[in-house]
Amino acid sequence: MNTILVKDLQQGYGKTIVLKDINLTVSAGEILALIGPSGSGKTTLVNTIMGMLKPHQGEVTVLNQSMPNRKLLAKIGFMAQTDALYDTLTARENLTFFGQMMGVKRDDLKKQIKYATDIVNLGPHLNKYVGSYSGGMKRRLSLAISLISDPELLILDEPTVGIDPELRQQIWTELHKTAKAGKTILLTTHVMEDAEQADQIMMIRRGEAIAQGTPDSLISEFGVSSVEEAFLKAGRQQDENLSND
Ligand SMILES: Nc1ncnc2c1ncn2[C@@H]1O[C@H](COP(=O)(O)OP(=O)(O)O)[C@@H](O)[C@H]1O
Numbered sequence: 001m002n003t004i005l006v007k008d009l010q011q012g013y014g015k016t017i018v019l020k021d022i023n024l025t026v027s028a029g030e031i032l033a034l035i036g037p038s039g040s041g042k043t044t045l046v047n048t049i050m051g052m053l054k055p056h057q058g059e060v061t062v063l064n065q066s067m068p069n070r071k072l073l074a075k076i077g078f079m080a081q082t083d084a085l086y087d088t089l090t091a092r093e094n095l096t097f098f099g100q101m102m103g104v105k106r107d108d109l110k111k112q113i114k115y116a117t118d119i120v121n122l123g124p125h126l127n128k129y130v131g132s133y134s135g136g137m138k139r140r141l142s143l144a145i146s147l148i149s150d151p152e153l154l155i156l157d158e159p160t161v162g163i164d165p166e167l168r169q170q171i172w173t174e175l176h177k178t179a180k181a182g183k184t185i186l187l188t189t190h191v192m193e194d195a196e197q198a199d200q201i202m203m204i205r206r207g208e209a210i211a212q213g214t215p216d217s218l219i220s221e222f223g224v225s226s227v228e229e230a231f232l233k234a235g236r237q238q239d240e241n242l243s244n245d
């Protein structure tokens with residue numbers, strides 16, 4: 001079953017077109033990484049899939065429902081690019097608040113808070129006010145919040161920004177475990193090492209999907225030896241096509 005289906009999407013703000021001809025499917029149990037430079041349209045795509053933006057053209061379906069769809073939100077663990085946390089509450093209070101909003105039962109909250117915070121190593125800092133947290137700690141708390149309800153679908157916008165390499169590796173181990181358990185994960189990144197960990201990669205540049213496939217298939221399609229070189233080559237081909245138009 002496809003958890004996410006995007007068909008012939010065109011998206012933008014007002015009259016400005018930001019995304020063109022985006023087609024993508026993500027199946028249950030799969031991790032898809034959207035990689036592209038800043039301003040390429042990753043957040044716009046993710047927010048459209050979440051239903052925060054209505055498609056200008058084309059279709060977005062999540063868990064077989066057309067988006068936007070308010071009711072589906074409780075099934076999606078979302079980590080926005082900008083942390084939306086309450087600074088005047090402790091991390092535990094933030095997790096409790098968002099957990100209740102996502103429908104986590106009172107009896108399960110304690111267990112779910114432990115599960116989510118162990119993944120991001122925030123256990124020892126749970127009773128601190130979020131206002132005193134560093135940027136990286138806030139990212140980790142946002143990730144924990146997206147995991148709190150054990151959702152079927154995780155959508156993570158730049159989850160690894162400000163996170164040190166060791167913890168990043170630990171988070172990837174958990175994401176793989178989560179996917180193995182049948183959950184679907186869509187994440188954005190501008191770091192190649194992250195994209196290489198995904199089952200599928202969509203390379204996005206200037207609002208266009210310049211290449212997509214598994215890391216291995218991209219390497220062989222472009223006849224290169226790394227995902228990074230595939231991205232660079234796909235980018236040069238896009239420039240050539242644009243100058244020929
Ligand atoms: N709310 C908005 N209104 C107008 N333009 C926007 C808005 N958000 C993003 N953009 C523009 O859309 C383009 C893609 O942005 P974004 O999706 O945030 O890219 P990324 O997440 O890859 O950095 C950029 O040119 C950005 O300036």
Ligand SMILES: [Mg+2]
Nearest residue numbers: 042043044081
């Ligand atoms: Mg972004």
